[in-house]
Amino acid sequence: MTTQMTIPYYPGCSGKGTSKEYDLSTLGICEALGVDLVEIPDWNCCGSTPAHTVNHVLSCALSARNLALVSKMGFNEVTTPCPSCLTNLKVAEHKMHKESFRAETNALLDIPYEDDVEAKSVLQILYENVGTEAVAARVKKPLEGLRVACYYGCIMNRPPEVMDFDDPEHPMAMDHLMEALGAEVIPYPLKVECCGASYGITRRDIVSKLSGKLLEVAESLGVDAVVTACPLCQMNLDMRQSQINTDNGTNYNIPVFYFTQLMAKAFDLSYRIQGLNKLIVSPKTALARIGKVVEKPVEKVTEEAAEK
Amino acid sequence: MRIGVFVCHCGSNIAGTVDCEKVAAAAKDFPDVVYSDDTMYACSEPGQQGIIEAVKEHKLTGVVVASCSPRMHEPTFRRAVERAGLNKYMFEMANIREHVSWVGKDKELNTNKAIDLVMIAAEKLRRDKPLISKKFDINKRVLIIGGGVAGIQAALDCADGGLEVVLVEKTTSIGGKMAKLDKTFPTVDCSSCVLGPKMVDVAQNPNITLHTYSEIEEVGGYVGNFEIKVKKKATFVDWEKCTGCGLCMEKCPSKKSFDYFNEGIGTTTAINIPFPQAIPKKAKIDADFCRKFTKGKCGVCAKICPTKAIDFEMKDEIITENVGAIITATGYDLFDFKKYAEYGAGKYPDVITSMQYERLMSASGPTTGHIKRPSDGKEPKNIVFIQCVGSRDKSVNRPYCSGFCCMYTAKQAILTKDHIPDSQSYVFYMDIRSPGKSYDEFVRRGIEEYGTEYIRGRVAMVYPVGDKLIVRGADTLAGSQVEVEADLVVLAVGAESAVGAPQLAETLRISYDTYGFYMESHPKLKPVETNTAGVYLAGACQGPKDIPASVGQGSAAAAKVLALFSKDQLESDPQTALVNAARCIGCYKCVETCPFGAIKEIEDRFGNAKAEVIETICQGCGLCSVTCPQSAIQLQHFTDNQILSEVKALCPSMMEKS
Amino acid sequence: MLLSNKKEVVSGMNTYKIASVDAAFTAEVEERSGQIMSQCYQCGNCTAGCPYTFAYDIPVNQIMRLIQLGQRDTVLKCRSLWLCATCQSCTTRCPNNIDVAGVMDHLRHMAREQGYATEKNVKIFVDTFLESVEKYGRVFEMGLMTNYVKKTGRFWTDMDLAPKVLPKGKLPFKPHPIQGRGKIAEIFKRFREGQRK
Structure with missing residues (x-):
């Protein structure tokens, strides 16, 4: 039942710091599902948003070095959990299809990149290569009763010409994975809206406004938690939730998980892999709902009424 | 042979980049050419007269005109040659406009190319033989494909002119899109009140044979004598017996069938008559939903039908109709709004199409004319209309303007205020296109008297919060982002070519554009003709059109057919x-x-x-x-010898080698 | 690069001399971005979807218009350039398939090259981030924060979060330099040499 595959792994800088729990849970669940993630030896930072706002050749060179390392490992695919890293890898991959740009970029590198590697998100690998059935089969403690909103962030699927995965307006991969875990997925309309990105440090007002909106809508839907796939989104919604509350006069208390953490939870992997203690907003109340059967008499009646 | 060559300047169209005098001078040296001259406009009255006089004066036996595409003026010059007393096939045309002056800028190269083209035309002419046309009888019946308002108008005009008309319609009733509309702009009169009587006229006119729920299977023959195979699709109801009493609809247990007439707003029964004014008013079984077909048992309709009209064994039938001309009036379809995922189209029940909104406003619609939103049946107060959904949008391969959406949206906003006086309508638009008679005044009335709020900008996204839909757009005039809390969002979907239009065009052997709209013979001067003799166009099959334009074309196409049929015989083209x-x-x-x-x-x-x-x-x-x-x-007229002589004239050295 | 004329930048009441537009600016933006500016028909969809419009001094559709009008200074001095997060909403939804976010990126490059930085802190953050990458090969988050605060003097930045975040052990106090960090510094070096040429 388990998938057997090996793929180079690019954790991204935050995976070694602020999103350590994303890295650990990703490695844990992939192992449980038979996906062997091999970290690229001596990988470097992709340059994130700062690099491409300064220069595209520089930005692509930073990513191309990693792609070239993947090629050297004897692979033509690489996966990363972080959408920002993914975007940089994919944009580099995309731009370097063009020979003149490739030459210009390779001039900055020791090992040239030969236009032969494709980057995919861990989410895409789990959804396409492993599949929701295999995920469901691995579940030991279903998340029944947990009501979640899946939030993909702005660049996981956009622009579609570059990212080439799932629907750019209403992506569903994470929703389906959460359903496979037994969680109740509440359709979240702001799936691809921007959280404020890295402006938390420079322009806190921006993050408070944008992430505040995301939390406002999540709360209005009555979800127990928000599930994310992006370290920056998670940080803005979780770590900065107190700032958002201060700035907006709200008092949200919504835990924000990485989707991989909930998978680890449902697979009943170790606490270390789940890394739930790393979250700033305590997930305790939300997790307590798991296994509690929720009565929904009101909705049933309306359904029957509709039938008539 | 004595050949005359006439090189046309076409004003500056040709003379601008071709030395016409030099071309005429060069032509003098070609074999058999005895006369050559250049002329300002060969097609003009003095131009044609000049040709006729030259033929007489120089005893010419053949004529070459170097001017534009034969598409446009070959018939003109053939007639001129005939008036000069020659056989009209002793004429050749060299296209030095579309093939030379309009495509190249280098005058010297152009002039050389023009000389070459005149040379090969003369070489071909030297081998032309006089041809005589044969005459044949015309079958004075006309086939009209499509029973929308354009097809109805064409059918009635042809029938009034005494022609036998065969009207073929794909669905079970004629009426087309217009039958679905509540009111029409800019007069706000009731659509079915205007169209209804015309539909009845079709049914009652003894000259019109109506085949509904039928499609064109095959077209054989040629102008004057087409042979058409029509597929009459199985309705599972014997229409000879069906009286349209509607009893079957009352008793049919399968009540959740897709309601095509109401655009999926509401449901209908598996056996149904699409709407009360349907022509013909006959029932049809939708096999996708009928329990007899899906589950193998039921047959309630067969039991209760007073005339025993139900026939579950009915099969498609092919019939043959012989006609002399064809008018295609197959109309348009609406853009699939689901492609706008950012508007939640097809996802949020209160985001609907403009045609669905028509059905919500129509007294014959599923809500009997009370505007109720699909999700919870509540009366909406804030209604947002979004224009250009599937129009002027390259990203969905619809770069063209559908032309009528601005007007129907203005109308819908006005009607909304009539239906719900305490409502507020908002229209997101890019430009308001209202060039028809009384059209712009109508839009202004919506804004000034009915309080429709027009917001100049596109909408980026629609998302639900609670029972509201948040519409986030731009007001580019104010230079800002705007949000409207809406109860209902209506997407002004654009027009696209009818489903199956390209396939029908292939069957009819007519041309169509990239988007599936049919090509007229000339964009200015032959708007209802096609390039296939005897096949005419009417209405939105040629491009998006509103009702008056479609009706106008229906009449125009009918006039063309009546003119064609005013003769008893046609001349065949002898170039066979x-x-x-x-x-x-x-x-x-x-x-x-x-x-x-x-x-x-x-x-x-x-x-x-x-x-x-x-x-x-x-x-x-x-x-x-x-x-x-x-x-x-x-x-x-195109023998191997003629074609080889043209090639030989153009590249003599290469011909010798091979 | 003194920013004393900030107010002038914000002004929307300039008279643009249409006949003397800087066509070279329009051409340069087109050349760099590979986008054709005349394809923009000002529908406003980019502004409609842009989450940052509220923070912009010039909304993105007007930036597109000002490029068409060749208004180099107004565009390159505008603060919006520094506040775009490249979230791709505009690019994804543009009915004319214009890569608007890409255009914004290239405008930032041009603004930088010409010494404009109307959101100074954003520029400092970006520079500090890249310094960290250049030095260690990866971003050292703690170091990045410290250096940013040092350069901006905004010592209170995220102070409130410290007691919540630090105990979680997610912010290492030491960098994780990579073995090939010299190679990364080399990439930056070659890049700068190329720029000078």
């Missing part, structure tokens, strides 16, 4: 294939390859197998002549 019996070996490869069935198998008086061309059927396509292993079958 001809078999040289001496060379024909009777292999009949030509018979197999002819797309028109114009070649028959005969025996000569010695009993040898030979092929023979039926001149009035042959369309002169030339397929047979390239197929014939013996070169025995030749297209007159």
